[in-house]
Amino acid sequence: MTASTASSLAQTRSLLQHLWGYPDFRPPQGDVIQTLLTGQDALIILPTGGGKSLCFQLPALMQTGLTLVISPLVALMENQVQDLQQRRLPAALLHSEMASVDRKKVLWALETQQLRLLYLSPETLLSAPVWQRLCVPNLKINGLIVDEAHCVAQWGETFRPAYYRLGAVRPALLQHKPPTTRLAIAAFTATADPTTQDTIERILGLDHPHRVRLSPYRSNLFLTVQSISTPRGRRQRLIQFIGSQFRQSGLVYVRTRHDSEALAIELKQQGHATAAYHAGLAANDRRQIEQDWLKGTLQFVICTNAFGMGISKPNVRWIVHYHAPFLLSEYVQEIGRAGRDGKPAIALMLISSWLDPDDKTRWNFFQQQMRSQIQSAQKLAQAIPPHGSVASVSKQFKEGAKSLSLLYKTGTLSWLDPFHYEINRHKNNGNRNNTHNAAVNSVQPMQTYLSTKNCRWQSLLSAFGCDEEAKSFCCGHCDLCRKR
Template identity: 65%
Template sequence: MNHPSVSVRETIRAKLKQIWGYDDFRSPQGEIVQCLLEQRDALIIMPTGGGKSLCFQLPALMQAGLTIIVSPLVALMENQVQELRQRRLPAALLHSEVSKQQRRQTLWALENQSLRLLYLSPETLLSEAVWERLCQPDLKINGLILDEAHCLVQWGDTFRPAYYRLGVVRPALLKCKPEGTKIAIAAFTATANPDAQQTIQRVLQLQQPEVFRLNPYRANLHLNVQVVWTPRQRRQQMLKFIQAQLGQAGLVYVRTRRDSETLAEWLSQQGFQTAAYHAGLSADERRQLEKAWLGGTMHFVICTCAFGMGIDKPNVRWVVHFHSPLLLSEYVQEVGRAGRDGKPATALTLISETTGWLDPEDKQRRQFFVEQAQKQQRSAQALSHKLPTQGDVASVSRQFKDGVIALSLLNSTGHLEWSDPFHYVMKPGNVDRRGQSNTQAAKQMTEYLKTRDCRWRFLLGAFGFESDALSLRCGHCDNCRH
């Protein structure tokens, strides 16, 4: 890596002090900022609460021109932009829930080049109104940041297919810009195993990226997995755990909207002030719940994975997984909400006994996940014989139900390539099954829940930090204590 001169380092630190009030960076924040200022591609893996957002916000504010941040969730965008605006910094966001007036104001600011940071979902980035403006030759774009990049791997080939088109955004934009223009791409995440890292680099078409990796180990976070034998016992064990944490901030994670509502109602009947949080709530309802939880008037919420990503509440003391996540990356993200202030925190996961005879929910949920993935693959395979050898997303979307998802699945298995964010070309020949499918990744989650080894050592090994795992002496997960 090129080492910045003393004067450049001093300028960067002075800007850090001016905006955030910090005297210096935590390693490797300074190196990441320098990398992005030099407009080099990067892949950054840092633990939850490691200060990732500062790493791309600071270089964006130090340069003339626009930095685009692609972010998966409305709450995540709104929290970051609100914080930046409170500091009177030129940042804005666009998503499906933004009012028409706010949308007009943001598009006007984009056209007039008065923004430094623009937060968008992948879908909004590729919408006609936004794309048209980004392609204006005189709009200077410095970088494309993918925040929470693990979402590309988890959601990109099915749930959020726009993610798999992000790799052709840079070459498409460069065609519209003056010769010699450079646009850097950086992907940030707290969780990416070696397979996920390869997928991110391949899909985004990163060019000789600088890779920054910190392992996810948190010495203050105590990991526990507890077997329950019946649905009733699952509720009772959770109740017992929450009662022992009275007055402390926490989160209860479930997997579906219906589960969150049912469990919230039951806990309310037990005398707790809580509520369900999921993607089906209105924007106002979600903001009210976030405000109540962040402000401490509601100590915990029953939530799906739609909650918590990027929300900064340092004093969360506990996280319960009433249902275990399907993927290890989801698990590390969600337990990582706890103990961000460095003080002791506990994560408890409740699981059915192995056979699933008495409490079949976990087994049924995993089976449903596998069957859905297989069904989507079969559907995409069948559609591949009906599609023209080259075409566009809009036409396929109009002609075929779930056609866009099928395109993304065909892309992920090497059946087609994107010629730009809106057009594809089918590829003849054998299928190239690259990377690790989510079905295989789900098996790794099951192995973690059943392991008798140190849980933190298992996690470090799973995310590619084998040497760190060998030297780790945890002592504070349930397996080590026992």
């Protein structure tokens, strides 16, 4: 360690103690912070509850200039910014649900360079009012943080196509800045297998990133999968399990909005303090449910994957997956809500046996839906102009932005900047079948996890590329280890 590095580390440790009250960093926080302070690109994979946000917040506060934090969910942004603002730190957020007066205040703070951290979604980043202000030459931007970076690979193709344009942000911004400007990109996530890591690096345009990866293993999380014969049996097992938890805080994950509402009605009638949570609720209703759960007014929430990221409550003792998630990354994110205080927590998943075809029907529907989306995008791609703007294509075609993302993934489209594209229809057309197969096969890791006969955590370690650690691994406390 050089003298300058030691001095910088001492300074960051002093700021950590002053602002957060922690005596020292947890490994590898110090290493990650030093990487960001040197302006190097980074890909950071730390388990849920591993202190990722501190790794980019502290360097941002130590530097003059602005750090942009790209975040997928309003709840995730609000949770972090509220904590920073309570500490009187120069941080703010922008999202589409904000009141106009609040939005204007943040834009003014951005213009007058009062901020060190600005949280926003990919879509807000690329909106005209924000982009124009970011391109002002004298606005110093130190870096771009992509939080929950697995969303780049998981959502960029269909659900959130703006993610696929993030790789064009850095070169476009640098065109408006002084020639010596450096703008680093750091991607943070808890769930990225080797393929997803490569996808994140390629789409974001990371330049020889410093990689830090810790195992997703959480010794205090007890994983259990139980087979249920009938829909009625599934409900009865859920009710029995909740009753055994002595009113401790938890979450119940379901697949659909209808499931969340139907279960919430039934359990509230039985006297449970709960509520349904899904993306179809009004923003104010979602925020109220989140706050009621955090305060303990609600013992548990029955939610879709809209509740998967960003809500941090230390004393969550249990998670139930009423239905199996389709994606293993989704599952690891969701069980990561539990046991953040380091104390034991249970993650129970209910799956149907051959007597109950419900789960198989859901899996088949999910795969067919993916096939249909890809086929529609491919058909639409033939009608899209060979070059133009995302805005004009989105206005002309209902699913135009998604089709552009698909073309980008297959290698037939290049971004001229975050708003304009160029298509070479003769390039890499053979990749379209690979795109289709990759999307459909994305559910295979979860199916492998459910059918494993070995340790549950060993299966997860293998799926996320921790091959050495997975060898002969036995957690000793999952349902399969306990059977042995």
